[in-house]
Amino acid sequence: MSTTAGTAPVAGAPTAGSGVWLHGVVVDADPATLTGIAGMDGRPTRVVRAAGLTAVVSAAPLAEYGEEALRRNLEDLAWLERAARTHHTVVDVLSRSGAVVPARLATVHRDDGRVARVLTERRAELVATLARLTDREEWGVKGYVVPGAVPRGAEASVGGGGAGAAYLRRRRAQLTAREEGQRIAADAAAAAHTALAGYAVAARRHAPQDRRLSGAATAMVLNGAYLVDQAAVAGFSALVGALADRHPELRLELTGPWPPYSFVMEPAGEPAHQVREPA
CATH class of the missing domain: 3.30.70 (Alpha-Beta Plaits)
Incomplete structure (x- = not known):
């Protein structure tokens, strides 16, 4: 099998400014479709193109999505559910328009240049994965x-030994x-x-x-x-x-x-x- 579209979150990044959250990789994406999909910061998603591939991304404020913030937030189930649903919504829309290689949750890059580098370095495997997923x-x-x-015939068994023994037999039959x-x-x-x-x-x-x-x-x-x-x-x-x-x-x-x-x-x-x- 092939690989996800992204790598690890931004390491050693400052907490000010914004990183680039990778949602997935496709061959191409309709800008009109992306305009209606909110990314991680609530604004429309956009694309980064390189090596004949298209990465669909959104802005990821480092105060919330930087390395240290992510490590903390990923332990917060409510935060995690919100982030996962936002990410999934983007990937789901992309999948309805054609093949998509979903990025792993919380794949945040420093800038567009780093995303373009991933597309270039991993072009062969991404192209192969997209081909394998097309029309599927x-x-x-x-x-x-x-x-x-499941029959429970054993529950009806009877035997001597009094009420206590009968209860134990019934209980044992139920467990069996x-x-x-x-x-x-x-x-x-x-x-x-x-x-x-x-x-x-x-x-x-x-x-x-x-x-x-x-x-x-x-x-x-x-x-x-x-x-x-x-x-x-x-x-x-x-x-x-x-x-x-x-x-x-x-x-x-x-x-x-x-x-x-x-x-x-x-x-x-x-x-x-x-x-x-x-x-």
Whole structure:
């Protein structure tokens, strides 16, 4: 896989003035479209062009987005959510007009010259990534356990030993059924992911979200991302429906399309920061 469009935040920069926040790299961008998209400072985004590529950027006041300020602000969940949503909005608009290589969250450069240098130095990999993403979309599929779909015959077992022993037997049967339900759902999730990955151009299986993040009543056992040809989206959606019928122990949820966050990699091989979790 290729790389994200940017590098680390500005290092050793003063806290006065403004840096350049990189949102993403495209082949070209319509100025009229960018005029209507607010960047990190609330003003319209703009472009930096070099080496036949276009970087979409916005001003990033160093008092808020400089190295020390970022280190502090990234620990503030409310600030982080606002910044991530602003960044995602720009990337999402770009993705609806064509292929985009999203920049990692909080990629701030000192000036336009540094952004142009990145485009020039990394032109080959950025061009290759844009070609791979052209006419393709990221779709998410999440799978949740459906407890009612798992038989609990063990709960009806009876035996001697009095009320206390009967309670313990029922409790043990409930726990066993719950564990068995989790195992069956996990196996179904693996099978569903294999089928979806076989249909997609590329696939990634992310760690399941905690219920506090997912907001779901039951555990998540599948959190997959799939790069799908735009012409094949209807078939992919139909496959999700077929898999849901085949695996009633899973509740499958299709989300998207999303910018290709899951299919852009850091130079060292680490996944790009996912700016917004598909929901």
